[in-house]
Amino acid sequence: MALLEVHNIHTYYDHIHALKGISFELDRGEIVALIGANGAGKTTTLNTISGIRHPREGSIIFDGQPIHHLPAHEIVQLGIAQVPEGRKIFSRLTVMENLDMGAFTRRDRAAIQEDLERVFKLFPRLKERRNQLGGTLSGGEQQMLAIARALMARPRVLLLDEPSMGLAPILVESIFQTITEISQQGMTILLVEQNANMALSVAHRAYVLETGRIVLYGPAAEVRENPQVRAAYLGEA
Amino acid sequence: MSLGLLLRLGIGLLVLAFFAYRFYGVLVRGAYGAETWARLAISGLIIGSVYAVIALGYTLVYGILFMINFAHGEVMMIGAFAGYFVLEAFAASGFSARQPVLAIIITFLAGMTVSMLVGISLERIAYRPLRGAPRLVPLISAIGASIFLQNAAQLMFGSMRRTYSNPPALERNVGWVLEVAGKPVSITYTGVLTFAFSVVLMVGLYLLVQRTRLGRAMRAVAENKEAAALMGVDVDRVIANTFAISGVLAGAAGVMWGLHNGIIYHYVGFIPGLKAFTAAVLGGIGNIPGAMLGGIVLGIAESLTPAVLDMPFQLKDVLAFAVLVLVLIFRPTGILGEVLAEEKV
Numbered sequence: 141m142a143l144l145e146v147h148n149i150h151t152y153y154d155h156i157h158a159l160k161g162i163s164f165e166l167d168r169g170e171i172v173a174l175i176g177a178n179g180a181g182k183t184t185t186l187n188t189i190s191g192i193r194h195p196r197e198g199s200i201i202f203d204g205q206p207i208h209h210l211p212a213h214e215i216v217q218l219g220i221a222q223v224p225e226g227r228k229i230f231s232r233l234t235v236m237e238n239l240d241m242g243a244f245t246r247r248d249r250a251a252i253q254e255d256l257e258r259v260f261k262l263f264p265r266l267k268e269r270r271n272q273l274g275g276t277l278s279g280g281e282q283q284m285l286a287i288a289r290a291l292m293a294r295p296r297v298l299l300l301d302e303p304s305m306g307l308a309p310i311l312v313e314s315i316f317q318t319i320t321e322i323s324q325q326g327m328t329i330l331l332v333e334q335n336a337n338m339a340l341s342v343a344h345r346a347y348v349l350e351t352g353r354i355v356l357y358g359p360a361a362e363v364r365e366n367p368q369v370r371a372a373y374l375g376e377a
Numbered sequence: 378m379s380l381g382l383l384l385r386l387g388i389g390l391l392v393l394a395f396f397a398y399r400f401y402g403v404l405v406r407g408a409y410g411a412e413t414w415a416r417l418a419i420s421g422l423i424i425g426s427v428y429a430v431i432a433l434g435y436t437l438v439y440g441i442l443f444m445i446n447f448a449h450g451e452v453m454m455i456g457a458f459a460g461y462f463v464l465e466a467f468a469a470s471g472f473s474a475r476q477p478v479l480a481i482i483i484t485f486l487a488g489m490t491v492s493m494l495v496g497i498s499l500e501r502i503a504y505r506p507l508r509g510a511p512r513l514v515p516l517i518s519a520i521g522a523s524i525f526l527q528n529a530a531q532l533m534f535g536s537m538r539r540t541y542s543n544p545p546a547l548e549r550n551v552g553w554v555l556e557v558a559g560k561p562v563s564i565t566y567t568g569v570l571t572f573a574f575s576v577v578l579m580v581g582l583y584l585l586v587q588r589t590r591l592g593r594a595m596r597a598v599a600e601n602k603e604a605a606a607l608m609g610v611d612v613d614r615v616i617a618n619t620f621a622i623s624g625v626l627a628g629a630a631g632v633m634w635g636l637h638n639g640i641i642y643h644y645v646g647f648i649p650g651l652k653a654f655t656a657a658v659l660g661g662i663g664n665i666p667g668a669m670l671g672g673i674v675l676g677i678a679e680s681l682t683p684a685v686l687d688m689p690f691q692l693k694d695v696l697a698f699a700v701l702v703l704v705l706i707f708r709p710t711g712i713l714g715e716v717l718a719e720e721k722v
């Protein structure tokens with residue numbers, strides 16, 4: 141049984157039918173990429189899993205338990221953390237406080253301390269800046285903080301929404317390297333990206349989303365070779 | 378620089394010049410002795426500390442919901458009534474005379490608890506169902522709640538003015554007497570209690586917001602509700618807690634008002650509520666130290682300005698609001714206010 145199963149979900153914004161029956165699954169330890177153009181419904185998919193939005197139809201099963209009716213804060217507690225689009229770090233909280241917020245649902249102090257050391261090892265830059273206000277970090281550092289903050293929840297599934305957005309190519313490299321590293325430590329990752337090339341190079345499997353529907357899926361290498369994908373998302377003729 | 382801005386600054390400078398001119402006249406004539414200034418400053422400081430405590434309630438709620446809780450003054454009024462009835466019972470049974478300290482503590486606890494419950498109910502009934510509606514809607518609901526609470530209090534308690542029965546040890550208008558320029562200036566016990574407890578509440582609130590898990594969650598929710606929810610924060614609960622805390626503060630202010638000023642009635646929350654709202658704006662709405670500073674500044678301003686301008690003391694309310702306008706001319710975001718993020722406008 142897959143760790144996360146999404147069955148035929150329909151999500152609306154009032155009358156806008158944003159997700160028109162989406163199904164996919166994540167197996168333990170996988171990186172799955174979700175790619176698609178602007179407005180395809182990628183963020184909506186992640187927010188529906190996270191419980192920020194609720195599907196009008198369909199179901200989401202996490203580790204055998206239906207979660208699509210749960211409020212967002214309970215879903216975090218079950219072990220699904222999200223790195224939201226645009227980072228959304230708390231600019232008036234310090235780096236340290238942002239990380240504490242990531243561990244908000246946890247009480248296991250010793251393990252939190254361990255995780256803190258782990259994320260500081262992953263992102264030494266954050267350690268240097270731990271008493272700085274989040275809003276004063278550079279874009280790249282904010283993205284590191286957003287990922288680190290999500291890891292502080294010690295999630296079983298990590299949802300990443302466009303982690304490469306607005307970063308210089310060299311930083312994009314290093315963010316994707318980190319994602320691979322986190323994955324090798326056993327994390328299950330759902331990766332939403334505009335940068336399809338990068339996403340498909342680190343992912344095991346991929347789904348292509350077009351106006352609220354999945355139009356293509358398969359092993360990442362195969363999706364990458366698909367002529368339509370190459371034309372539409374990889375900028376190749 | 379735009380014409381509008383020039384005009385605004387021009388008017389501001391004119392008013393300032395007028396203030397300075399009147400004040401100069403007052404000083405030259407020596408219209409008031411040092412003892413009068415001291416007396417006014419002390420009473421301003423005391424009333425200002427109460428404004429500050431109430432203002433914190435406005436600013437906390439605004440910081441999280443970007444909404445002015447216009448019923449906040451009524452939450453204070455109900456707390457004042459709760460304290461009143463407890464003190465009445467204690468006075469009648471002689472408990473006030475035997476155990477004044479305990480009696481005061483219980484009175485405060487009663488006022489704070491009742492106001493806390495009113496604050497929580499207010500949020501649940503009048504504001505939560507409107508979450509996500511355009512911002513004008515909860516504002517109108519707040520005004521409705523304010524009128525409702527005033528009328529409910531009038532129905533339940535009548536419209537007569539009631540006098541707080543302070544314990545004998547805490548009589549109103551009794552206190553220590555200082556000598557200033559050879560003249561007596563009295564510092565009342567109720568005034569000292571009011572000021573000291575206000576400071577305790579302000580420090581307590583500051584520590585709560587800066588140092589505790591709830592405080593951190595409140596700051597996170599204030600900044601971004603969706604991101605806070607993604608961290609596992611139960612946003613609705615944090616909002617309810619925020620209303621509970623601002624209710625506690627309002628209840629404490631209501632009891633202090635009763636103990637220090639003596640008279641309460643169903644309308645007693647209106648003017649202090651309005652003044653505290655002014656204070657919150659003065660300090661920079663949404664900003665916690667700003668609300669504290671704004672309260673103190675407003676209290677002192679309304680107490681001193683009539684004397685500074687050599688105008689009748691009855692004009693103090695008008696002058697207090699004039700000070701607000703003056704500050705906003707030069708600092709549209711309030712004394713400590715930051716430029717509002719787009720999301721809050």
Ligand SMILES: Nc1ncnc2c1ncn2[C@@H]1O[C@H](COP(=O)(O)OP(=O)(O)OP(=O)(O)O)[C@@H](O)[C@H]1O
Nearest residue numbers: 153156158176177178179180181182183184185334
């Ligand atoms: N809050 C909202 N209210 C109304 N419609 C929305 C809202 N958020 C998204 N939509 C609509 O839902 C659809 C899917 O949006 P979504 O944000 O999920 O796209 P996306 O794939 O993440 O796009 P992008 O790559 O630009 O981030 C779009 O048509 C969008 O206009």
Ligand SMILES: [Mg+2]
Nearest residue numbers: 182183184225
């Ligand atoms: Mg998106």
